[in-house]
Amino acid sequence: MEQSERYVKFEEGLVSRKIFFDPEIYQAELERIFARCWLFLGHESQIPEPGDYMTAYMGEDPILVCRGADGTVRAFLNSCRHRGMRVCRADRGNARQFTCSFHGWTYANSGELRGVPLGQDAYGERLNKAEWGLLEVPKLTSYGGMLFGNWDAGAESLDDFLGELRWYLDVMVERQIGGIEFIPGVQRYSLDANWKIASENFAGDTYHLPYSHGSMFKLDIRQINPANPSFRGKDADYYNIGLDNGHGMTGIVFGDERYRVDLEAAKEYGAEVVEYVEECHQRLIKALPKHQAGVYALSFSNMFPNLSFNDFSALRPIGFYLWLPKGPSRIEAWNWCGIDRDAPKVVKDLARVDFTRIQSVTGIAAQDDTENFEQVTEATRGVVGQRLDFNYQMNVGQAPLDGPDDCPGRFAPYISETNQLNFYQHWAALFDAP
Amino acid sequence: MEQSERYVKFEEGLVSRKIFFDPEIYQAELERIFARCWLFLGHESQIPEPGDYMTAYMGEDPILVCRGADGTVRAFLNSCRHRGMRVCRADRGNARQFTCSFHGWTYANSGELRGVPLGQDAYGERLNKAEWGLLEVPKLTSYGGMLFGNWDAGAESLDDFLGELRWYLDVMVERQIGGIEFIPGVQRYSLDANWKIASENFAGDTYHLPYSHGSMFKLDIRQINPANPSFRGKDADYYNIGLDNGHGMTGIVFGDERYRVDLEAAKEYGAEVVEYVEECHQRLIKALPKHQAGVYALSFSNMFPNLSFNDFSALRPIGFYLWLPKGPSRIEAWNWCGIDRDAPKVVKDLARVDFTRIQSVTGIAAQDDTENFEQVTEATRGVVGQRLDFNYQMNVGQAPLDGPDDCPGRFAPYISETNQLNFYQHWAALFDAP
Amino acid sequence: MEQSERYVKFEEGLVSRKIFFDPEIYQAELERIFARCWLFLGHESQIPEPGDYMTAYMGEDPILVCRGADGTVRAFLNSCRHRGMRVCRADRGNARQFTCSFHGWTYANSGELRGVPLGQDAYGERLNKAEWGLLEVPKLTSYGGMLFGNWDAGAESLDDFLGELRWYLDVMVERQIGGIEFIPGVQRYSLDANWKIASENFAGDTYHLPYSHGSMFKLDIRQINPANPSFRGKDADYYNIGLDNGHGMTGIVFGDERYRVDLEAAKEYGAEVVEYVEECHQRLIKALPKHQAGVYALSFSNMFPNLSFNDFSALRPIGFYLWLPKGPSRIEAWNWCGIDRDAPKVVKDLARVDFTRIQSVTGIAAQDDTENFEQVTEATRGVVGQRLDFNYQMNVGQAPLDGPDDCPGRFAPYISETNQLNFYQHWAALFDAP
Amino acid sequence: MVGHELQHSVEQFLYREVRLLSELRYEEWLDLFTDEVRYWMPARETIAGQPDALAGDSEMAYFDDDKAFLAARIERLRSPLAHAEQPPSRLRYFVSNVEIEEAGEDEIDVRCNLLVYQSRLERTEVSYVGRREDRLRRAGSSWRVTTRKIILDQTLVPRSISVFF
Amino acid sequence: MVGHELQHSVEQFLYREVRLLSELRYEEWLDLFTDEVRYWMPARETIAGQPDALAGDSEMAYFDDDKAFLAARIERLRSPLAHAEQPPSRLRYFVSNVEIEEAGEDEIDVRCNLLVYQSRLERTEVSYVGRREDRLRRAGSSWRVTTRKIILDQTLVPRSISVFF
Amino acid sequence: MVGHELQHSVEQFLYREVRLLSELRYEEWLDLFTDEVRYWMPARETIAGQPDALAGDSEMAYFDDDKAFLAARIERLRSPLAHAEQPPSRLRYFVSNVEIEEAGEDEIDVRCNLLVYQSRLERTEVSYVGRREDRLRRAGSSWRVTTRKIILDQTLVPRSISVFF
């Protein structure tokens, strides 16, 4: 029996509570998932100029992401090869080279070891500098400006990893007039929960919306941004879609539905915004097949393992929520706000403010999620609680829905739990991999 | 060799320091002791009305104790069966049902799963609600209003578990005119010590009184409450009594001795109080055999594993001190003050204030106990210290005393350490159980 | 293959990052290194009078160091043999005996169990007091007033343990007119790093000076104390010296070089100080062979495992820096300032103030060391980082230098990394010992 | 340095304001802000060479609320479904180091240091540490907040924020 | 809002009072209380629908002392066997957000926020966070405490309490 | 008890002084000290029978600086190689319980409680807790520090100290 079968009972729609607490399972995740999957590092717009850099994490390993003099972006373990010091202690900046504060080894922002103090005198020929550059993340790929790295040199390509998800991401990416850019700055916060609790939530947990966020939906959140969805319950033409490699999307609707909502909302802001929305739509129609363009915008989703994001509208932020693992029961969440570089200022401001208010650290949605994620953790760590399973039975045995033709993924109702099972099924496959 | 023999050397009166630190031993305790023994949950008087509820812990598992519409008290794992959320986040209140804040599953206070949002639409026939009620503690028994639960459906009855202790508890329970009630409110505090250090202390550690609490006994604590014992050293007619299943009582004296002290003390408060004390005594004589009634009140004791209590007098509080395990070296202590529901107000106030002053979080006794419990922990965690044993040799090889006829338990002098060995002997038996 | 070979690749000059994090390796260190090596306890001058005592640690075990009525110094596990309570909770004081605050067992400051409350009444003949004195550290030796203890009764003598280091320590000790004394008081601080990171640094890490402490060397630190070294880079007549049993010394220079610096510096303070320096030199010449006396003062060094110290000059403090292990990634550092008991007040004040300013908790050197030690830890704990090795290749394959005749140790350039490898080679030998 | 009467009046205003928060009197608290208030908590990063690196006006913020949205937050907090504050946290605000500068006719700039302690449920304890830069406008014998800029010293917020500053 | 002279006088009284505690001058501290003082710290729970759920008059309390028992606590602390404070803790009291209301002729009601930091032995560190509601009575140029109500924000006290508030 | 004008003036001086530190305006901060200042933080131990056991004049200290060395520390902090503060920490100083006593002609003794919060890099958080005993000298309408004695309550310092008090 595969080890994971004890934990993930796919057919029954059950997942053992153990995988959210056991320290050994967590260590195995760091090795078999975070050291093998494509992980999000940030966005190119955060480091536009040669020499720009930012720091990040892959699993618990600190990363330094640099744009070289040649404009190429590279990522490195942010740890000196000499004796491990954090080479760069700032969150971001611009530098041609990094000098380690311990003994002063100096690395070019391309990673190679440029110089060591007292070089020849101290080392003579005994140090082969070529072998002691910063440990580079062997695979780094940018898609729509989003940077992904993978520690496994033998890993499949980002494209293969994205798999079916790519088809939907293209909608988000192609809709942008000037391309996605991240507004400067990041939000970071800690929460005492396992990283999967948050990731699976974005992968498919539409079911928590009406109750977890009932207080939000009671508000007229169109007052924040008219493009805000008034919550919709089960609705035949909204789908959750489970994608290969554990990715999951919620609330996908076809046939220009989201475009119509935007257009309506845009009117409240005048001609400039209306034109902007129309232009976004035009771009999509030019760039993509009609049925794909008709998706127009996404809802909240999760790219396996731990990058959640949402994109409801051209008038709202593209939110990125990275759930960094910091132990079996601790997450460090990093949030970014993406916008269309060429959106009108009114739209950019609208999106930025919307971001702070809904899903950010202070957001009226995120607050209640944190409370739930943390108390799930608190309430399930006892030895009796650990004997139980989490329940994902909503759609067990149910046939997938027929989505529109030529649209990838396994379709499920807007309110469903299949995406989470899809997430854990992939988790199990990686967990069992040698 | 039984695994436990490495740790508990009963014949030699030695106990290994390892059992107070080793994380694996602690995990085993949670499974073999806390998931199998009868554990204290609180008192019925805390939830008198239908719909009243309070939260508690069994080991590290969070518990929700509810009085149903039918007046029946039930206890449940306070964790949603859907995905584990803490169903009730308040310490107490009144509710007919509990709606989980995550997805809104709703449970009756009888535990059954009443409704799930979008029920039929979302789940169709795929969720068997009957199987997904709150996990009920299979065994729950009330004795004298004290609620005890046991996770082991096959466990012996509470009566069998109390065993010989029952005979003494009857004295405390029968003495009450109106029965025990807990004054509203609980005290909670943390201390960095292993749960057994505190439990064994109440089980039998009379030897710590003169020195640990020397500063208290130097005071005229009769000024707090004339029924306060002036400390008595070795005294032929005071006994520590080791009881089956690891329970232990200290300072038991027969022949109305404690009654006489109360009567004397009562005079300082006038006729009403004197009559009250006499009435308590009368109740006992009616309810129990003379030699049992002559016990009148208990001293400090421990019900295995972690419920300590004391009951010195009808004019003093019945203190309950629950030592909740929160890791190998951490306790969360919950304190309650029990009084006779029908005691005169002057007596109730006397008892309540006495409680705050002696054994409570701020009590002049508890302060010094905490200092000792914590520093025992600090001072014994090193690898060399861990090689040593704790010493309980005071009465090794000594024959039990002959107690009065027909009184259960193994009798030892008031100053003795046999009750602690009795505690660890039972601990060892449970530890070795498959 | 020896277990340690996976971690310490001596020939290649590589050490696995695992040994700075793995909890099991840490536990093994406590048993095989800290419970078997000679460890520093403090200095006799801290407890000059009969009855004086101070507390200390050996590994994570708390220690009580007492000077008995007979003037003999003894060390004990600071944990009551009855039930483990910390017998002495003060950092220092004077006491003929220690009464445990839990049950009042009383120990003479010679360790024996003097009395127990209610002795005969409680214990009769059942307690063999002779067996229950404080656990004494079986080996305790004073050298130059420095107290060292060893838990291993079968361990080699302190002399054998010091080995080649003794030859150099004699220089430091013999130079003192009145002998070393510690000024009253200790500094303590925590840092989140493994104990070896700090110890190896003093054992040989001259290479970190120019960059880690560049900000200090940019100052005219002769303004603090003219005897302060202006930083010297590679300099043929300064040596790092690797000594047996893992000890390491840096910056040793022969032929009265350090004496000349002192004499020059002394002039700024007038005749009294010049005479003092000359007298120190004379003492050395009388006490030691010329080539040994010519060493005059030491630089920074580490006595395996965790006692770092420095002694640059007769006008500067003798700094002691003990790196107490408190978990795989935590150190508690204790700092003391040693001076010559008979030095002129001006010199004593100079040394004391110098101590606070350079290497103490607030010192302009220590601050930057802490930052590096902590961030090394932070940056190397990830699963990918843990796959790498630390690099100590500076002198791999390089023949030792020829030091002056009859001077013990393996000589390496002032800027070198051989002492660290010497440290880890000994660590490996102890780690593999049964 | 402004006079001590002014100092006293401002400190009492600030103490009362945060007390209203710890007493969950959100609506009364909101009344202490002018209609055009900007309630702003810019994001903060460790940027090489920029010690006090705060996000700019159109960059990342934790809060960037107008009075209408503050009101919406309060309306939400009054809902039984505002789980983050159900049951409510116990909040303690330590306002200290109050410094005042005149800012024209009837306005003043007020800085203070702020330690906000949040205790909730059984054992969740969080502390937020930072400073506030307020612009106050005279309103009769008291004051109204016309701009509030909150600057946490933490670049990693200890928990998602369900409290006001 | 009371005048700033009164504010100043009360704050100085409160500062001195807690300083006496951190200086272990317990007897002098006790002199600052009237003979009929009630020194009361009611217990606190998280009760559904009752935000600031404090135990009532005859319900659970942490402290419910009169002057006589405060004196007894102090007498005990002076004993070498008062192990909880042997050797004594190092205590730091941060009194802030002092708000005053007149309460008749020569009495005032004083609220303050309180952070009490306790450091003891080698590495025990504990913080108590809450507020105080005092009734003070004028005593010549100074004050006496006639009622002290202490309300911690923690429902789980971080350690057993061997300090005064 | 000194007058409230003096209290106000001193508190404002202390607030401004620590603000200069949190704003990294070290040189301006140093200007607030007299040339003969002793900046002293004696070591502290738990010594049986000596509650407030501070190291004496010629015993162990954490700081024992004159103005010249304070200047040297500042010069160092300005170096890009002062790694302990590169990038700089985020510092917050809570000055409270300010008590003043006249000390002759134009000098006063000022005590205060001090909580210094240090946040640096991504997640290093440290708090220093203690008191200060300053001697201030009148300098025109403001003050200069002529003696500063810093007494931490921690006998185990939470981290090596790269900040001023």
Ligand code: FES
């Ligand atoms: S650790 Fe980076 S240079 Fe040595």
Ligand code: FES
């Ligand atoms: S976790 Fe309770 S309803 Fe989902």
Ligand code: FES
């Ligand atoms: S533990 Fe020391 S006397 Fe009992």
Ligand SMILES: [Fe+3]
């Ligand atoms: Fe959500």
Ligand SMILES: [Fe+3]
């Ligand atoms: Fe006790």
Ligand SMILES: [Fe+3]
């Ligand atoms: Fe250094």
